[in-house]
Amino acid sequence: MTAKRLAPAGRVPRVLWLPAALALALVTLPVVGLLLRTDYARLPSLLTSAASLHALRLSLSTAALSTVLCVLLGVPLAVVLARSALRGVRVLRAVVLLPLVLPPVVGGFALLYTLGRTGFVGYLLDVTTGIQVPFTTGAVVIAQTFVAMPFLVVSVEGALRATGEDYERVAATLGARPSTVFSRVTCPLLLPALGSGVVLSFARALGEFGATITFAGSLEGVTRTLPLEVYNQASVNIDSAVALSLLLIVIAILVIVVARPRSIEGVRA
Amino acid sequence: MTGLHATLRLRRDGFALDVALNVPDTGVLAVLGPNGSGKSTLLDCLAGLLRPAEASVSIGGTDVTGLPPPERRVGLLRQDPLLFPHLSVLDNVAFGPRSRGSGRQRARELARRWLDEIGVAEFADRRPARLSGGQAQRVALARALATDPALLLLDEPLAALDVDAAPAMRAALRSVLRQRQPGRVAVVVTHDPLDAISLADHVLVLADGQVVEQGPTRSVLAAPRTGFTARIAGLNLVAGEAGPDGLRVGDQLLSGVLAEDAVVAEPAVAVFPPHAVSVYPRDDAPHGSPRNTAPATVGSVEPHGPVIRLRATADGQGWTSGVAADLTPAAVADLGIDVGSRVLLSVKAAAVEVHPANP
Known part of the structure; x- marks a missing residue:
């Protein structure tokens, strides 16, 4: 009955084709442009320069660390947001999305005036422990975690809310204690969403620029991650900037391949 | 306990x-x-x-x-x-x-x-x-x-x-x-x-x-x-014992369609909707004489949505005991039915399903 009312496959209204093709061109043509502009002969030497390797190593390690932080902090937050009966939870849920919609530069400033020496948390840290956060590798990790966390929280919380608590209730009636329920039911059910959340937040952390440059600066080997190095090289050695951009594109494609199809298409297993 | x-x-x-x-x-x-x-x-x-x-x-x-x-x-x-x-x-x-x-x-x-x-x-x-x-x-x-x-x-x-x-x-x-x-x-x-x-x-x-x-x-x-x-x-339920082509209630047989899992000579329940039950005056037996016709006394007459529902007294006598029948208000008026009226109830065998009952 319902099948009859669906338009047969392939009959998309013609009027949509032109804007769809334009959208696709907008996404793919710049990549093609970059590929055409790349100096393939010098690619290996450009990518293995000391500055590039520093940036690559720093990017991978900080993005990995931020992703771990996102999981350690984001999963509990997602569970609280999804399962807590507190009144303010809806407001909290909106607040968590803030880094997603905020321009990263603004986020960087916000971090700077909180954790910087004049910020209230930064000042306290400085006088009590002598730790200064801004312009350190730690600041890079914090900036990346700040912008990447919502991706993880949103996917995990969405999965928790979609699954509901029925599986947990059934497990409880079957004799499973709360810790068993969490490890044998809740966590396995979360894995697909957690996997996609991890991939997305890693990708977001890797691409982070605005908050990092504002809060952590651009010091080679300390805070200058790949995107910052691309920006830096653009004014010095454009071939190197293009080569590094290509590297970031390759990593991005890998991320999409690994995360597909579940995370990108938002389908639960 | x-x-x-x-x-x-x-x-x-x-x-x-x-x-x-x-x-x-x-x-x-x-x-x-x-x-x-x-x-x-x-x-x-x-x-x-x-x-x-x-x-x-x-x-x-x-x-x-x-x-x-x-x-x-x-x-x-x-x-x-x-x-x-x-x-x-x-x-x-x-x-x-x-x-x-x-x-x-x-x-x-x-x-x-x-x-x-x-x-x-x-x-x-x-x-x-x-x-x-x-x-x-x-x-x-x-x-x-x-x-x-x-x-x-x-x-x-x-x-x-x-x-x-x-x-x-x-x-x-x-x-x-x-x-x-x-x-x-x-x-x-x-x-x-x-x-x-x-x-x-x-x-x-x-x-x-x-x-x-x-x-x-x-x-x-x-x-x-x-x-x-x-x-x-909402349905008439009559308890008895499954027979080869219906339900045995005391010495009466209520003809009906046996459900697949019904077993002859085991406890069973006949189920049929009140609108499948016809009502006739006691002295006017229906033409064509459907097999399932038996006497009853009207125990209650109540409006039920657009129809009037009669319920036979639960006297424990045969399958009509406590059975409900739905009639239009006009039919009730024509038949002159009221509480205490003695009537004949009839139900088509095809409308009666016989299901196994929990013993």
Whole structure:
């Protein structure tokens, strides 16, 4: 009955084709442009320069660390947001999305005036422990975690809310204690969403620029991650900037391949 | 004090549940009621998923009032089978025994036995996603039974199944519930009176969180004492014994269509809607003489939506005892029917279904 009312496959209204093709061109043509502009002969030497390797190593390690932080902090937050009966939870849920919609530069400033020496948390840290956060590798990790966390929280919380608590209730009636329920039911059910959340937040952390440059600066080997190095090289050695951009594109494609199809298409297993 | 004994008072969001129930050991209680009457809430309270302010629940002689669900020895089967999607069918069923302390091997053995018992052993290695709705629900039944529950709670176990899948599940439920296993009590929530007839020996009818009627299944459903029960039952139920082509009630035969699982000479119930019953004056036997015609006395005449529903007096004489018939207001006026009128009731054999009844 319902099948009859669906338009047969392939009959998309013609009027949509032109804007769809334009959208696709907008996404793919710049990549093609970059590929055409790349100096393939010098690619290996450009990518293995000391500055590039520093940036690559720093990017991978900080993005990995931020992703771990996102999981350690984001999963509990997602569970609280999804399962807590507190009144303010809806407001909290909106607040968590803030880094997603905020321009990263603004986020960087916000971090700077909180954790910087004049910020209230930064000042306290400085006088009590002598730790200064801004312009350190730690600041890079914090900036990346700040912008990447919502991706993880949103996917995990969405999965928790979609699954509901029925599986947990059934497990409880079957004799499973709360810790068993969490490890044998809740966590396995979360894995697909957690996997996609991890991939997305890693990708977001890797691409982070605005908050990092504002809060952590651009010091080679300390805070200058790949995107910052691309920006830096653009004014010095454009071939190197293009080569590094290509590297970031390759990593991005890998991320999409690994995360597909579940995370990108938002389908639960 | 074996069996299930519970007193529950729960108040939340303007809803109040106030139920006292007693089910003897090996008994099966059907809980009937409309949506929102508190049926599922009642089950959640018995399972320990909800803790009412005032409650006392004892299962199989143990007071479980303060105990959380894992310590209550209950098995819960809902409308949705809720098989854990990340575990194979076998491990789903083994989950309960594992959680209650059995080793992996022992739990799997138990699981295999129960899958076999319910007739779904062939799916043991499948993922739940590769089962049909009916198969998944039978696996869920095996999973609930594998923990050897003292209280089996079934929350509309047939409601989500389509017409083709329901009979296998109903048969599985019936065979489980008919075993009358000592030390086990079952509570089945349903909105289908047929389920209550075929599965339960007692019914409890809930409305707005209150018990409006309670008693042996057939006497409650066949002779509802409240309009509410009559509305939800809505069908004529006549108890008797299945015959080769109908239902034997005393020395009368009510011709009808036997359900596939009805067995001749076993207890059965004939079911037919009130609008299938025709009414004639006592001195004017119908032409063509349908086989199912018998005398009755009108016990009540009440408006029922757009029609008038007559109910024969429950005199225990033959199949017309307590039977309801729907007539148009004009027909009632033409026939001059009133309480106490003596009439003939007639029902077409094709409208009468004969289902096996719980003994």
